[in-house]
Amino acid sequence: AGPAESKNEGAMSEMVPEPRQKPVVPMKPTGINANLLGYIGIDTIIEQMRKKTMKTGFDFNIMVVGQSGLGKSTLVNTLFKSQVSRKTSGWNREEKIPKTVEIKAIGHVIEEGGVKMKLTVIDTPGFGDQINNENCWEPIEKYINEQYEKFLKEEVNIARKKRIPDTRVHCCLYFISPTGHSLRPLDLEFMKHLSKVVNIIPVIAKADTMTLEEKTEFKQRVRKELEVNGIEFYPQKEFDEDLEDKTENDKIRQESMPFAVVGSDKEYQVNGKRVLGRKTPWGIIEVENLSHCEFALLRDFVIRTHLQDLKEVTHNIHYETYRAKRLNDNGGLPPMTVETEENHESNL
Amino acid sequence: QNGGYRTLSLSGHVGFGSLPDQLVKKSIKQGFCFNILCIGETGSGKSALINSLFNTNFDDHESTHFLPSVQLRAQTYQLQESNVLLKLTVVNTVGFGDQINREDSYQPIVDYIDAQFEAYLQEELKIKRSLCSYHDTRIDVCLYFVLPTGHSLKTLDLLTMKCLDSKVNIIPIIGKADGISKSELHNFKNKIMSELVGNGVHIYQFPTDDETVSEVNTLMNRHLPFAVVGSTKEVKIGNKTVRARQYPWGIVQVENENHCDFIKLRNMLICTNMEDLREQTHVRHYELYRRRKLEEMGFRDTGPQNKPVSLQEAYEAKRHEMYLQLQGEEEEMRQQFVQRVKEKEAILKEAEQQVQTDFEHHMLMHQEMKTKLDRKKKVLEDEIAVFIEKKANAELLKSKLFASTPVVSLKREEDRK
Numbered sequence: 001a002g003p004a005e006s007k008n009e010g011a012m013s014e015m016v017p018e019p020r021q022k023p024v025v026p027m028k029p030t031g032i033n034a035n036l037l038g039y040i041g042i043d044t045i046i047e048q049m050r051k052k053t054m055k056t057g058f059d060f061n062i063m064v065v066g067q068s069g070l071g072k073s074t075l076v077n078t079l080f081k082s083q084v085s086r087k088t089s090g091w092n093r094e095e096k097i098p099k100t101v102e103i104k105a106i107g108h109v110i111e112e113g114g115v116k117m118k119l120t121v122i123d124t125p126g127f128g129d130q131i132n133n134e135n136c137w138e139p140i141e142k143y144i145n146e147q148y149e150k151f152l153k154e155e156v157n158i159a160r161k162k163r164i165p166d167t168r169v170h171c172c173l174y175f176i177s178p179t180g181h182s183l184r185p186l187d188l189e190f191m192k193h194l195s196k197v198v199n200i201i202p203v204i205a206k207a208d209t210m211t212l213e214e215k216t217e218f219k220q221r222v223r224k225e226l227e228v229n230g231i232e233f234y235p236q237k238e239f240d241e242d243l244e245d246k247t248e249n250d251k252i253r254q255e256s257m258p259f260a261v262v263g264s265d266k267e268y269q270v271n272g273k274r275v276l277g278r279k280t281p282w283g284i285i286e287v288e289n290l291s292h293c294e295f296a297l298l299r300d301f302v303i304r305t306h307l308q309d310l311k312e313v314t315h316n317i318h319y320e321t322y323r324a325k326r327l328n329d330n331g332g333l334p335p336m337t338v339e340t341e342e343n344h345e346s347n348l
Numbered sequence: 349q350n351g352g353y354r355t356l357s358l359s360g361h362v363g364f365g366s367l368p369d370q371l372v373k374k375s376i377k378q379g380f381c382f383n384i385l386c387i388g389e390t391g392s393g394k395s396a397l398i399n400s401l402f403n404t405n406f407d408d409h410e411s412t413h414f415l416p417s418v419q420l421r422a423q424t425y426q427l428q429e430s431n432v433l434l435k436l437t438v439v440n441t442v443g444f445g446d447q448i449n450r451e452d453s454y455q456p457i458v459d460y461i462d463a464q465f466e467a468y469l470q471e472e473l474k475i476k477r478s479l480c481s482y483h484d485t486r487i488d489v490c491l492y493f494v495l496p497t498g499h500s501l502k503t504l505d506l507l508t509m510k511c512l513d514s515k516v517n518i519i520p521i522i523g524k525a526d527g528i529s530k531s532e533l534h535n536f537k538n539k540i541m542s543e544l545v546g547n548g549v550h551i552y553q554f555p556t557d558d559e560t561v562s563e564v565n566t567l568m569n570r571h572l573p574f575a576v577v578g579s580t581k582e583v584k585i586g587n588k589t590v591r592a593r594q595y596p597w598g599i600v601q602v603e604n605e606n607h608c609d610f611i612k613l614r615n616m617l618i619c620t621n622m623e624d625l626r627e628q629t630h631v632r633h634y635e636l637y638r639r640r641k642l643e644e645m646g647f648r649d650t651g652p653q654n655k656p657v658s659l660q661e662a663y664e665a666k667r668h669e670m671y672l673q674l675q676g677e678e679e680e681m682r683q684q685f686v687q688r689v690k691e692k693e694a695i696l697k698e699a700e701q702q703v704q705t706d707f708e709h710h711m712l713m714h715q716e717m718k719t720k721l722d723r724k725k726k727v728l729e730d731e732i733a734v735f736i737e738k739k740a741n742a743e744l745l746k747s748k749l750f751a752s753t754p755v756v757s758l759k760r761e762e763d764r765k
Contacts, residue, residue: 040403041619043432045380048623050368051558058367081360107353113365118353158642162631241377276360304363308370316480327475 057116059166060307061105061147063198064121065140065190066175067128068097070205075173075263076121078276078287079299083265084108084121098126101139105167122169128186137190144169144198148322168319170310171234171302172198175205176258180218183225191231197318199234199310201302202226207260207293208278208285215260222258233257235306239313252301259298262287379433381484382622383464385516386438387457387508388493389445393523396578397491398438400591400602401614402427405580415443418456422485437485445504454508461487461515465637472638486634488625489552489617490516493523494540494573498532501543509549515633517552517625519617520544525575525608526593526600533575540573554616555624568616574609577602 064072064085073085084106107120122143127136147168154164172194176187191200202222207215226233235253240246264287267274276287287295302310386394399405404427422439439460444453464486471482490512494505509518520540522528528536544551551572554565579602583592591602602610617625646666 040401040429041614042427042429042434042622044619045432045434045622046372046376048620049375050372051560052623052627053368053371055558058364060364079362081358081362082356084356108356109353110356110358110362110364112358112362115365115367117364117367158639160635299363304366305370307364307367308374312374320477324475 054114054116056163057118059118059120060311061120061122061167061169061171062302063124063140063144063169063172064175065124065127065172066205067177068125070175070177071263072173072175072205073123074265075175075203075205075261075295077265078263078295079303080110080119082108082110084110084119085123097129099130101126101136103139103143120167127190133186136186137193140190141194141197144194145322148319149326151319152323152326166311168314169198170314172200174200174202176202176222178204178206178209178218178260180210180214182221188225188229188231191226191233192229195231195233197322199236199313199318200231201234201298202258203298204258204260206262208262208280210260219258219260223254234310234313236313239317256294256297256301259294259301261295261298262293263295376431376433378480379435381435381437382626383437383439383485383487383489385441385457385461385487385490386493387441387444387490388521388523389495390443392493392495393576393578394440394491394493396580397493397521397523397576397610398578399580400578400610401617402436415446417447418443418453420456420460435483439487450504453504454511457508458511458515461512462637465515465634466641468634469638469641486629487516488622488629490518492518492520494520496522496525496528496533496536496575498528498536500539506543506547506549509544509551510547513550514636517628517633518549519552519613520573521613522573522575524577526577526595528575537571537573537575552625552628554621561620564620565616568612571609571612574613574616576610576613577608578610 062076064076066072076085077083102125103122104125105120105122107118110117110119124140127133127140130136151164151166151168154161174187174191176183191202194200204210204215204218204222210218232238235245235249237249237253240249262278262285264276264278264285266277266279268277268279268284269275270277270284270286275284275289278285278287286292290296384398386398388394402425419442420439421442422437424435424437427434427436441457444457447453468482468484468486471477471479492505492509494501509520512518522533522536522540525533554561554569556562556565556569577593577600579591579593579600581591581593582589583594583599583601585592585599585601590604593600593602601607605611
């Protein structure tokens with residue numbers, strides 16, 4: 001506003017500029033030893049922060065573990081609505097089951113709503129497929145620790161990068177076979193070892209082979225077994241930050257998890273809508289229909305509500321634990337860095 | 349461009365567009381920190397400006413001009429607006445420029461800024477650390493107050509800003525700008541900026557890489573330094589009450605953009621660039637401090653054959669070195685101790701021998717004395733014996749004499765008769 005300058009002492013004719021536009025949410029002048037007497041604009045920092053994070057983009061690394069044939073790749077592709085997993089669509093019979101556990105990481109960039117995400121899917125073919133599966137989680141644990149090590153080395157440099165590339169595994173989906181009985185010894189062993197180093201989200205695969213009652217019973221049994229064996233899956237009770245978190249997470253831990261899911265990348269026409277589903281002689285299983293399976297719950301949980309938290313728990317807790325242990329190990333230099341054996345297929 | 353990653357298109361709605369919201373939600377829960385350092389001579393308008401900026405009256409008393417050295421006074425406040433909690437720390441330099449000899453004026457300031465970096469570095473280097481709950485006291489912005497003399501920058505100002513420009517984001521401010529006319533102000537601003545540029549002082553530039561703010565930021569960059577007026581008093585004008593300073597010749601309104609740059613400063617500082625200021629502090633100034641500090645301590649990123657050495661290795665090598673050194677010192681101390689014990693033992697032994705000799709000497713003396721005394725005793729006994737003999741003889745003689753003197757006895761008999 002351009003006020004007309006007046007030479008009168010009272011300046012009555014001078015236009016006093018309008019005060020700042022007040023925000024929609026009324027400001028509460030609370031403070032411990034300061035009372036705000038008018039709007040300042042501190043809350044604009046939210047917008048500033050949001051803009052900044054959208055500019056830098058996000059990294060997200062998700063690992064899938066489970067015996068072959070449980071639909072891991074399909075599920076991940078369904079989760080991210082694109083061919084992010086190494087397997088192309090369709091059931092590939094020629095795919096050889098490897099003789100040991102391999103770690104295969106593939107990265108893609110996907111964008112939605114102005115948000116750019118560098119998504120890396122880490123597959124573990126060969127897990128649980130051998131005759132003797134003793135210690136088959138070891139290559140996986142090794143890979144996870146290698147990513148922590150990589151990050152630590154960068155963090156500890158004198159001249160550091162502005163943004164350290166994050167290859168740490170933020171989330172590990174563990175696929176449970178829908179036997180309807182109980183967890184297998186291999187499942188328990190894997191989760192016991194790895195729940196201490198990474199966020200594990202157990203998932204009941206190919207849940208279209210269970211009725212509703214069987215599903216509920218199986219889930220209850222699985223939860224009980226995990227509890228009895230002291231396995232803390234994500235979201236871990238000890239990391240609930242406040243009452244709000246606890247209430248929300250308790251519900252998920254005690255009722256929803258493990259999510260019983262069905263994956264598909266094929267679309268069918270149902271009630272005039274195109275939906276993702278599996279076509280069987282007895283009907284079409286709609287993947288995103290909550291009464292058919294819990295895929296939508298898993299998707300909302302992992303992507304829409306807890307994505308950031310998965311990253312933060314990885315960074316603030318699992319990584320810190322690794323770092324503290326590493327720095328505490330007395331005597332001697334760290335082992336010579338051997339280039340990690342994982343294959344980085346970047347689909348160039 | 350995407351680091352070798354192929355871009356995929358989505359065949360449906362996934363939902364990670366909510367990621368910034370998730371992040372923001374977490375940040376709100378944690379709260380924000382913002383730390384302002386005000387440098388300026390006593391009476392240059394620092395407190396008034398801070399009060400005006402945050403629309404409140406922070407309790408602060410006027411400072412005296414007679415402090416012997418520059419002191420830094422920090423106070424932390426909790427402010428809340430909507431659901432945003434801000435922990436604001438305002439650090440004031442008290443006594444800046446007041447001393448007669450001002451050579452060391454800037455040193456306490458530099459030390460303070462470094463101390464905050466050091467505290468953060470220490471936390472970052474800890475084995476068990478809690479960076480997410482750490483109260484970050486690193487200075488995000490330094491408001492440097494220049495008095496509106498209308499002439500050039502004082503040497504003290506140039507020197508101080510030059511010392512600080514690689515450690516903190518500096519925004520120069522002309523305080524108490526109600527004492528300067530518009531044309532004088534224009535010249536003064538140009539003079540200041542050209543002096544800063546001429547002396548190689550890097551002040552904070554509002555970022556121009558983001559299209560949404562680049563325009564306004566570029567404009568604001570040209571208005572530097574901001575000429576401000578601060579006031580904690582309110583004056584009624586018409587039907588509104590505004591912050592202002594009342595003079596006989598008129599009312600200077602703080603929030604009137606024609607009167608001073610206060611609104612511009614507030615917008616730039618808080619509404620547009622607060623996050624960038626914090627980021628620059630962390631990513632640029634702190635990293636520089638950290639790098640210098642670690643290099644000072646002897647760490648390098650490349651080892652003696654120019655092979656990359658991780659800080660981890662260097663750290664452990666150094667720790668091993670220190671450990672050996674410690675062992676060496678311990679050994680030295682132990683040997684010293686043993687030596688001292690030996691010496692003390694020798695001294696004691698000597699003393700013991702001395703005591704022994706003395707004892708024997710005394711025994712000897714005692715023996716001699718005894719012999720002497722025995723002899724004397726013998727002599728005396730002999731004398732006694734002689735004397736007794738003499739006495740006996742004398743008595744014998746006396747009794748004999750008694751018998752041969754009857755006169756004496758006749759007299760006695762006569763008496764008797």
